[in-house]
Amino acid sequence: MTEPSPSFKKAMLAALPSLRAFAMSLTGRPDRADDLVQETVMRAWAKQESFQPGTNMNAWLFTILRNLFYSQMRKRGREVQDTDGAFTASLGVAPPQDGVMDLADLKNALNRLPPDQREAILLIGASGFSYEEAAEICGCAVGTIKSRVNRARNRLQEILDVSGSGDYGSDAGSRSVVSRAFAG
């Protein structure tokens, strides 16, 4: 007999924003991201008994969402690679927040990472999971996550260094030269 659990609903509600962000980074499209989150909510609800109270609910939900995403991709016979480019393309370019941030550069940089590296660095650097949680979410060894993160971090640093002049409010012209240099 299942007792109604308002706290489960509450916890799910609280997790929705970060779930949507992760779904966006996987699917690259707002409509597909929301479909994926919706399916995740239904799946999680149906198997809520399998959630162990006291453990990280976000990690549990991310695992469900990620598994759903990859099984959908397999069913459609599509390569994950197909979504490349969509993440950055679908997100509006935010204005620099304090003259230091240029998210457009970052999106372009993320876009050029292999999907497994992009996923790893986002789980750690954006979602704030521990290496161990990220490994659980991706169903791989902690060492694998660390090496993916290392490679992604090095690559991002390289790219951001090249476009680094943008950090200090360089004119848009020189930035677009940089992005052209990397295009394709």
Added chain:
Amino acid sequence: MEGRHFDMEDEDGDKRSWPRPGDPLAPGGRIGARLRALYKEIESEPIPETLIDLLEQLDEAERRQSR
């Protein structure tokens, strides 16, 4: 999640670790701060009504069932 330890054990004694201070991926780091800002952009969007309705419906259905 902010202000946590870089290595800690959870209730079950499992070790967990995060990027250390000085790592560009740490919350205030060069890359970490940007990645968080990128997600914040998405996370600050309003949650679609359909998702909230879905949760309400699931909750309501469960209540009715357990009555």
